[in-house]
Amino acid sequence: MRLLSAALAASLLASAMLAHDYTSGNITIGHPFSYETISTARTAGGFLSITNAGDTPDRLIAVEAPVERVELHRTEQDANGVNRMVEQEGGVVIPAGETVTFEHGSWHVMFFGLPEGGFGDGDRIEAVLVFEQAGEIPVIFNVEARGGGHDRHGDHDEHEAGMDRDHDH
Known part of the structure; x- marks a missing residue:
């Protein structure tokens, strides 16, 4: 019984360490993360949730991070059934x-011009999310190993392999 309790406690502690949220006013940022990349990668996706507990919508208008540039993207399917990552220049509305x-397959943050060696498991990417109403919210995108419990987000191999047709890399 004691061993089971210790294992449960360790499991809960590990889950708490992996999950990290940030709250500022009515906006809560849930578990920002990116996946480790190959060492030659020039791009990577960033994933998170944004909850607006307020009575009015807000808009994520930018993400600032120590890479060449950061864009807000959405995956859209064209008439031929081909998925494309499209920059959302007006930002992303977070409804009240x-x-x-x-x-993966929806909204995501794109990091361009990664540091030499790419993103490694355990790296931490300091970033600032910029909102129209809530202002600047500093966060950390934890870099996780692929298959680290967020498989529903997939990966961005199509960007890393240079197959993104909407951007010059």
């Missing part, structure tokens, strides 16, 4: 009382 999830 709702959560917007940034995940």
Whole structure:
């Protein structure tokens, strides 16, 4: 019984360490993360959730991070059924009382011009999310190993392999 209790406690501690949220006013940022990349990668995706507990919508208008540039993207399917990552230049609306999830196949943050060696498991990317109403919210995107419990988010191999047709890398 004691061994089971210790294992449960260790499991809960590990889950708490992996999950990290940030709250500023009515905005809560849930578990920002990116996946480790190959060492030659020039791009990587960033994933998180944003909850707006307020009575009015807000808009994520930018993400600042120590890379060449950061863009807000959405995966869209064209008439031929081909998925493309499209920059959302006007930002992303976070409706009042709702959560917007940034995940593979939907909204996501794109980091361009990664540091030499790419992102490694355990790295921490300091970033600032800039909102129209809530202002600047500093966060850390934890870099996780692929298959680290967020498989529903997939990966960005199409960006890393240079197959993104909407951007010059």
